[in-house]
Amino acid sequence: HSSTGKSIQERANELFQNKEILAPMVRASSIPLRSLALSYGCDLVYTEEIIDRAITSTDRIYNEKLKTIDYVKKKDTFSKKVLKRMEKNNEPLPCVLRIDPELEKDKLIYQIGTGESNLALPAATMVANDVDGIDINCGCPKKFSVSGGMGAALLEDLPRLCDIVTTLRRNLSIPVSCKIRLLKDDQQTVDFVSAIVKAGANSVAIHGREPGDESQMAAKLDRLTNVVQLLKSSSIGVPVILNGDLYTRNDIVNMRNKTGADGVMLARPALYNTSIFRKPPVDEVPIEGEETRYGFDSKLLFDKTTVVQDYLRHSLRYEGHIKNIKYVVCEMMTNRRTPTGLTPWMPIQFSKGQCINDVCVSKTMDQLCKVWDVSTSLTPQSS
Ligand code: FNR
Incomplete structure (x- = not known):
């Protein structure tokens, strides 16, 4: 995945601008869903969040049969008792991350769960040659993440996040991005994004909810619109990606037009019907009043x-x-x-x-x- 002659920011612009993206989803965004999404026309895919230590406790292996790169848990991470049971049941060592280097070339972002630069760097370095970018999860509100200083905890600890971003930026030759949520107020969110961009982030995805918001409640799309408009008018200089409740092609097109965002990221809409990534032909202009054919009853779905x-x-x-x-x-x-x-x-x-x-x-x-x-x-x- 090397990109000779281009700056890392130019590479990030190519990766994220004008893109429809499969979001990171634990349990879902492993290779079968990623390859399905790509087959329907998705432009860029994220791995599910994988914690730094989970990567560094694997061996990187080329899987001849599947033609994939597998990150497989090291044997010595299991007790003798567990190993014995696995051997008896003919269970293979668990594969933490499987990548198709051909299919996912130029299209894969590894999302890291991390709270410390000295853990993030070895994990990111280990996968850097197999992926096109590293994304830091700064939004997961689950207790496991937050108590470990990861996910949404990073939204409350800007110096720590900037340390991670800067460390990855200085040591890797691929783009580093952050996936964040809205903060309490719009200007605060804009200032936060500006600070992580200054620290070296090459792209930012914003989920239109705050850390405490229930995932079932509607995303705060008015706030998201305002934040992205402010970022774009301040010439933030990196791609900004929208995320939250984009259930139809109309939602996607309207939100992009309204905000000037560079791209969109879909999680549940893509999980419920992955063919949402099927796009109309570029030269087809929707007929006024018939926009719904890009909606729930879209013929493309x-x-x-x-x-x-x-x-x-x-x-x-x-x-x-x-x-x-x-x-x-x-x-x-x-x-x-x-x-x-x-x-x-x-x-x-x-x-x-x-x-x-x-x-x-x-x-x-x-x-x-x-x-x-x-x-x-x-x-x-x-x-
Ligand atoms: C998620 N989300 C998530 N976010 C993240 O940064 N890393 C992750 O690993 C996960 N895992 C995850 C699993 C599942 C099953 C869901 C539904 C969601 C959050 C997700 O990426 C997204 O930000 C939100 O779901 C809002 O987007 P949608 O669903 O409205 O498109």
């Missing part, structure tokens, strides 16, 4: 059966973890209400009346694929 079946094919190709696959399939099948009260992509009718229970009781990929009529001998490459 695939029905959910197709999306689940495609996701299973990508999971087979990359031998994803059954627990994570079941989680993602259940999320795809659930008709969640969005904070604005809309239920996107209704109604979901599955071809054979598949139900969540069929997924829950599946113990193997064979069983899961049978529920969905997906052949286990076909992969996206061979099909």
